[in-house]
Amino acid sequence: MRAKSLIPFLYVAVWQLSFLFKVSVWVPLIALLIFVPFFLQKFYGDRKFPLAIFLSTVLMAMLTTPALITRTLQVSFLLSPFLNSLYYSALLSVSIVPAVFSATVDLFRKRTFEGMVLSGVLYFFSITPYSALASPGSLPKVLLYDFSFDIAFSVLISYIYIAAGRKVLTPITFFFLYSVFSFLNISEKVSPLFNVVWEIISISMVFWISYFILGENIWVRRLLRTKKRVRVRRKKSKSDIVLAVVMALVAVAAFGSYYSHTIAADPTSSMYPEITPGSLLLIEPVNSSSIKVGDVIEFHAPWENGTLFAHEVVNITHVNGSFLFRTRGINNPVDDPEPVPSSDVIGIVVVHIPYIGYALIYGRVTAAAAMVIIMVSVLIEGSPGRRSH
Numbered sequence: 428m429r430a431k432s433l434i435p436f437l438y439v440a441v442w443q444l445s446f447l448f449k450v451s452v453w454v455p456l457i458a459l460l461i462f463v464p465f466f467l468q469k470f471y472g473d474r475k476f477p478l479a480i481f482l483s484t485v486l487m488a489m490l491t492t493p494a495l496i497t498r499t500l501q502v503s504f505l506l507s508p509f510l511n512s513l514y515y516s517a518l519l520s521v522s523i524v525p526a527v528f529s530a531t532v533d534l535f536r537k538r539t540f541e542g543m544v545l546s547g548v549l550y551f552f553s554i555t556p557y558s559a560l561a562s563p564g565s566l567p568k569v570l571l572y573d574f575s576f577d578i579a580f581s582v583l584i585s586y587i588y589i590a591a592g593r594k595v596l597t598p599i600t601f602f603f604l605y606s607v608f609s610f611l612n613i614s615e616k617v618s619p620l621f622n623v624v625w626e627i628i629s630i631s632m633v634f635w636i637s638y639f640i641l642g643e644n645i646w647v648r649r650l651l652r653t654k655k656r657v658r659v660r661r662k663k664s665k666s667d668i669v670l671a672v673v674m675a676l677v678a679v680a681a682f683g684s685y686y687s688h689t690i691a692a693d694p695t696s697s698m699y700p701e702i703t704p705g706s707l708l709l710i711e712p713v714n715s716s717s718i719k720v721g722d723v724i725e726f727h728a729p730w731e732n733g734t735l736f737a738h739e740v741v742n743i744t745h746v747n748g749s750f751l752f753r754t755r756g757i758n759n760p761v762d763d764p765e766p767v768p769s770s771d772v773i774g775i776v777v778v779h780i781p782y783i784g785y786a787l788i789y790g791r792v793t794a795a796a797a798m799v800i801i802m803v804s805v806l807i808e809g810s811p812g813r814r815s816h
Contacts, residue, residue, distance in 0.1 A: 432534050434465065438526045439552045446556040457518065466525035466595055473594030479587070482637055483604035489629035491613070493622060499727065503612045512610035520603040524584065525595050527553060532585045539589065540582075547581030572623045579630040587637055691725055691773075692784030693737050697756025698723065701739075702776070705785040708737055709778035715750045715769035718743070723776040724752065730764040737776050738763060 445454065494500035528546045535542030551574050559569050584598050591597040696704045702723070710725045718724060722740050727733040741762060742753035751766040 432530070434530045435527050435534070435546070435549045438523070439549050442553045443557055446558065460518065460522050463521060463525060466529060469525070469529065469593060469595045471594070473591050473596040475591045475594075476597040476600045478637070478640055479597045479601035480604065481640075482587070482633055483601050483608070485636060486605060486629060486633045487608045489632065490608075490626060492629075493625050494613075499733070500613065505612070508610075508612070512607055516603050516606035516610065519606055520599045523550070523553065524588075524599045524602050528581065528584045528598060529588055529593070529595050532588060533593070539585075543582045543585040544578060546585050547578035550581045551577040576623060576626050576630070579627050583630055583634045583637070586634060590637065691735060691737070693779070694784070695756075697758050698737060698739070699758045701757055702737065702779045703781040705782045706779040707783040708776050710774040711777045712774040715772060718750070718752065718772070718775065724754065724767075725773040725776055726752075726754070726767045727771040727773070728763070728765075729767065729771060733771075735773075736763070 444450075491500055527549050531546035531549060532539065532542040535545065554577075555569065555573060559573075560566055584602060587601055588595065588598045691708045691710060693702055693706050693708055694704060702708075708725065718740060720740050720743060723737055724740055725735060725737045728736045736754070736756075738754040738756045740752050741755050744751045744753070744766070750769040752769070752772065753762055753766050755762045
C-alpha cells in the first residue's frame, strides 16, 4: 500500500483527535492542507467545473422544497457569520475533497462503488464526533439521519470526481457551494424523518442529473461520438410502473401545496373513528381568528420537533395578541403536551379520505429507495470498462 493511500484514514484520525482534545476546528483544518500538494496535478485540465454551480443550485433548491411546501422556511442573513462560513467552507472543501473522496475512490480504482461507499463512511467520521456514537440513545438517530445522508452525498461527490476525469476542481466547487449553503441560518419545522427521506431523494436526483449532463452514460457517450442515431431497446418492467406511480404520488403531494389547499396524510389512530388511520387529508388555510373549538387542525407540533399532527381543538386562549390552541386526538385520553401557537397552524382539515394516505406516506420512502437503486444501477451500467449487452 502506498503512503498516499493512508491519507483518508489519517484525515479521519486527525479530526477525531481534535474532537477528543477539544482543539479549535481551525487548527486541524489548516494542518490538513498539507495533503493538498499530493493532488495538485488533479487540478489541471478540468473544464466541467461550471456544471458544479448548476448542480449545487439544483441541490439547494431541492433541499428547501419541504419547508417551502409547508411554508415553514425561515432564512436569516448576517454578514459576519456568512463571511466566516466562506472561509471555513473554502478550507473544508479544498482539504476534504482531495483527502477523502479523491484518495478513497482512487484506492478502489477497479471497484468504483466500493470506493464511493468507503468515502462516505470516512466522510461521516471526519465530521461526526466520536461522542455522537457513544450514546445508545442518539446512535439510531445519527445512523438514520446523518450516516445515510453522508453516504448518498459521498456517492454523488465521488461520481462527479470520476466524471470530471478525476480532476478535483469540479467536486471542490460543488462541495464549497453546498457547504456555504449548509452554514446559512436556515430553520424549518418539518418532520426529521421526512427531511432525511427528502434529502436522499434530492441527492439521488442530482446524481441522476449529473449522470446525463457529465456524459458518463454509455449511451450518451455514443451519441456524442457519432452522428448516427443510437437506438436503445429497453423493456418495460413492473418496477418502472411502480416507480412512475410513486413519483406521481410525490408530485401530486407537492403540487397540491402550491394551491390554496394542502395535501397531507395521517398515519396514526389518534383521531379514530372520525379520521381513519392512513387517511388522505385536504387542509384549507384559514385565519387563526376563524378557528373554533371542535375544528380539526393540521399543525406542526412544538413538542415533537415540528412533526405534523391533525387533532381537534378543545380550547382557545388569547395571549399577547396571538392565539394558543389546546388540542387533543379524540382517541387519546389526555390533551396534547403543549398548546399550539397560531404560527404553527397550517389550516383546518376539510376533507379526509380513508386509506388513500398510505400511498403518500410510504410513497416518499419508496421513492427514496427507488432513487438510490436507480443511482446504483446507473453506476453499474455506465462504469467504464463494463460491456453493455
